Amino acid sequence: MQTHDFYYDLPQELIAQTPIEKRDASRLMTLDRRTGAVGHHHFYDLPDFLNPGDCLILNNSRVLPARLLGSRLPGGGACEVLLLTDRGDKVWECLVRPGKKLRPGTRLTFGEGALTAEIVDVLEGGNRLVRFDYEGIFLETLEKLGKMPLPPYIKEELQDQERYQTVYSKVLGSAAAPTAGLHFTPELLETIAAKGVGIGYVTLHVGLGTFRPVKEDNIEDHPMHSEFCTISQETADLINRTRAGGGRCICVGTTSCRTLESWAAEDGHMEPRSGWTDIYIYPGYKFKVMDGLVTNFHLPESTLIMLVSAFAGREHVLAAYAEAVRERYRFFSFGDAMFLS
Structure with a gap:
């Protein structure tokens, strides 16, 4: 068919x-x-x-409230990270924006430093491996900082x-x-x-x-x-x-x-x-x-x-x-x- x-x-x-x-x-x-x-x-x-x-x-x-909005270090340019798969040892496979700016070694910060991260690798297809650094339990941090990853056809912000x-x-x-x-x-x-x-x-x-x-x-x-x-x-x-x-x-x-x-x-x-x-x-x-x-x-x-x-x-x-x-x-x-x- x-x-x-x-x-x-x-x-x-x-x-x-x-x-x-x-x-x-x-x-x-x-x-x-x-x-x-x-x-x-x-x-x-x-x-x-x-x-x-x-x-x-x-x-x-x-x-998962898997959409994280943050900024790049140094300089403060905006970035967005969407968690896809937990690879273990604080590393997640993610979608990122802007892709051209987020190369291996780039450091990121979210929630005024409550969560930080570093781009580890670029995978085939463009996804990134991102290593996070945080205090406490990662899922609790996500609940505080993350947003819902709404489908691309939904343009309204979820209240x-x-x-x-x-x-x-x-x-x-x-x-x-x-x-x-x-x-x-x-x-x-x-x-x-x-x-x-x-x-x-x-x-x-x-x-x-x-x-x-x-x-x-x-x-x-x-x-x-x-x-x-x-x-x-x-x-x-x-x-x-x-x-x-x-x-x-x-x-x-x-x-x-x-x-x-x-x-x-x-x-x-x-x-x-x-x-x-x-x-x-x-x-x-x-x-x-x-x-x-x-x-x-x-x-x-x-x-x-x-x-x-x-x-x-x-x-x-x-x-x-x-x-x-x-x-x-x-x-x-x-x-x-x-x-x-």
């Missing part, structure tokens, strides 16, 4: 720049993947589409950093939020559990590769990025019980889907596991575990819209997206959601 097969026209004004006031008041489009029928609801209606005996799988990764975290975020490590989960509130999760729906958690640390455009004409030629993910014994047991009892396994977000589909046996049986996955799901893929998907609307020609199309059919998905544009849904990270089943 060609990358352009997953293109759709999106007016810029439909890209949500800020989260709405109430998380679960966002809109929810339902899509029947067998018939292509769509419905228009709100996210707080989600329990109506879940059955007792189903299970809901959520990604509890927490976003409340917690709005780019899910209410159940727990394990620090993502460079971007698993945004399908941003719509949940503690109360909504309680309502879902009270209905007899099992709730389980996986961890997949979202990398910035999730925003990398597909540049190849043939989708099969795209090199998929790797992300670290974990499924616990408790969640594996929940999924196996659900399937044995005839319930549906519903993933919240493409990250939860990728975790389960990475580690499931061919018959759908789950075992606890951790590791890196570069699973690439596009039309033709046979799902082993997932029976339903809660997800946001994704960028044209992205690997994420390809995953959704693999589950619900490209024609059904593109028709639903066209309907969402006509109905003025809000798109992408802070936008509205879909439930595909």
